[in-house]
Amino acid sequence: MSTKKNALLWNIAYVIVIIGIGYFIYVSSSKVNYIWRWKNVPSFIVYKAHIDIDSPVKGIVQDYKDHKLYIKTLDGKIKIIKVEHPEVKKGDVVDTTDELGYNEKYKSGPLLMGLFMTLKISFFAIIVAVIIGLVTGLMRISSNPLLKNMAITYIELIRGTPLLVQIFIFYFFIGTVFHLDRLVAGVGALAVFEGAYIAEIIRAGIQSIDKGQREAAISLGMNYYQLMKHIIMPQAIKRTLPATAGQFISLIKDSSLVSVISITDLTKAGREIITSTFSPFEIWFTVAFMYLVLTYTLSLFTQYLERRMAKGE
């Protein structure tokens, strides 16, 4: 009972500290004479666009009902056109291509477009990184010195150099030699980078499986492929799921670095908006929050998977 009460107390303390930090940020920003313009921010995520509607026919406006214009053409037919905000009145004569008015439509703002780009890059990079990680992880534990040393060289090279430098090399060197699209270069650089980490996770996962599992499978007549597919990998993947998910989350965050090769991801979109709005605080907070939504969703999904898999035993 008393520990429960204590926990409640500490939770209240936590809320107070968080509010305190928020207040501190607010006060310090008002000291630097910063004008907050939060109300502009939503329009960078979604905004209402005006779509002009031009008349497709020549005729006279007969009526306007239910957001629709009824235009009588010269040969006596009635043409019905949807216009939410008309700029013509009953009785007006209109010619083809005359503007009748406009409709409103929701469009993705630059931040949402950037988020989609970040998602797209991360999605493809994760798939490629997992393939690279699986192959290299298996090569790493191979008894064949060629395969093993290749894997070690790759892993050490990648883990020993900064991702930003790798992206430049990928884009300016490899990209130029092989005429790679910047998107392909970005996805490639990310996948190659994270693949090295996933390889190490997979290697550790495989090596953590009791050697009796291998012996039992081999003694039943399974070959290497069957052993890996049915016995080792299912157990290793289950065991490495938290680490792998952590790596996926790193990948999403690391993907912000591809903005340096002019890919308009979430980070680059944020930078572009700031150059025209001078609202860096709001935009960077929003960008950070959007990354957090992605990573936290992934984190929740992994926890769900872990719970579901735990039932298997």
Place this chain on the structure above:
Amino acid sequence: MSNIIEIKNIYKTFPNGVEALKDVTLDVLKGEVVVVIGASGSGKSTLLRTLNQLETVDKGKIIIDGIEVTNPKTKLTAIRSEIGMVFQHFNLFPHLTVLENVTLAQIIVKKRNKQEAEEIAMELLNKVGIADKSGVYPTQLSGGQQQRVAIARALAMKPKIMLFDEATSALDPEMVGEVLDVMKSLAKEGMTMVVVTHEMGFAKEVSERIVFMDHGQIVEIGTPETVFTNAKSERLRQFLSQIL
């Protein structure tokens, strides 16, 4: 009767320099039950594991059912599936149910269809007295139950030979009997068995021959009576006095 196992002058030295087998020669007849005894570290497990080539040998030959398994050109998967092996620590597949443990290799190695594999599995689980647990995962079973599943898993491949490496050593004493009973009934059915065990009662009751190993060598081979009552070597007498 003919030899189903022929071990001819095999040697095995591990990379760390341990000479686990030194010039071991042994034949096993079809249907025979051979018990291997000896102190810990004497090479019993290594000998057993060379039979299905979980360990390779440095020198010498092993011929199983006419196939030279020590020849590097021999395709081992087929012959391995005909040699069942039961381990001290069961080594069941923890991510599969009991039934799946017994059907998996039937389906992917023996290419039996799922229904046939399940029928064979249920028959064997019945035989080892554990059919009611077919849907559970191994960790929910006691040690004795797990070991019986492991025996069923090996038997499902319809092996010609069964190898047991201290199959009861990791069990609580009250569970040893249930596993030994399964092994005894297998012996009675005429299965060829090579059994590493410290259960001298089992050795006396079901084995045709007892092999005593010491420091990587077979020191003495004989029927249970000669080994237990009339041991020739001093080392065997000493071993028996410690264990009995």
